[in-house]
Amino acid sequence: MSIFSKPSTDRPTSRIESGSPDSSMSVIGTGMRVIGDVESNGVLKIDGTIDGSVRSAQQLLLGKTGVINGDVYAVDAILGGAVVGTILVADRVEIQGTSSVQGDIHTKSIVVFEGGMINGAVRMGEALQSPPPLAAPKSLPPAQTLERSADS
Secondary structure, three states, X not given: OOOOOOOHHHOOOOOOOOOOHXXXXXXXXXXXXXXXXXXXXXXXXXXXXXXXXXXXXEEEEEOOOOEEEOOEXXXXXXXXXXXXXXXXXXXXXXXXOOOEEEOOEEEEXXXXXXXXXXXXXXXXXXXXXXXXXXXXXXXXXXXXXXXXXXXX
């Protein structure tokens, strides 16, 4: 046994168990661009750009370099970047001083820090509708084959 290793019983346990839905964290990094809808079961951290709707089962963290061009559905959202679209958040929205929202916000609770901008209607305390289901991917048309006529 090494002098630097501890027995496994002495190691601290993590606060989040690996099997829980909160354990997953997805990251869209700076410089990354996603075209299409994004869906996550846990925490979603966005520092890049998403051109499509965003659905996060737990928490959405939009960094100051993050951009969402589409609707947002989450339980909690902390927004530091730009959103162009409707925001539907079940519990709480936090608009940080670096954030810009171009669209309506529907939530139970909202915090707006100085410098944060909202250009749209804010509705609070109303029963939120569940987000519409994601559209099924469009199937590609069947491959067309060129048939040669017997004459050629």
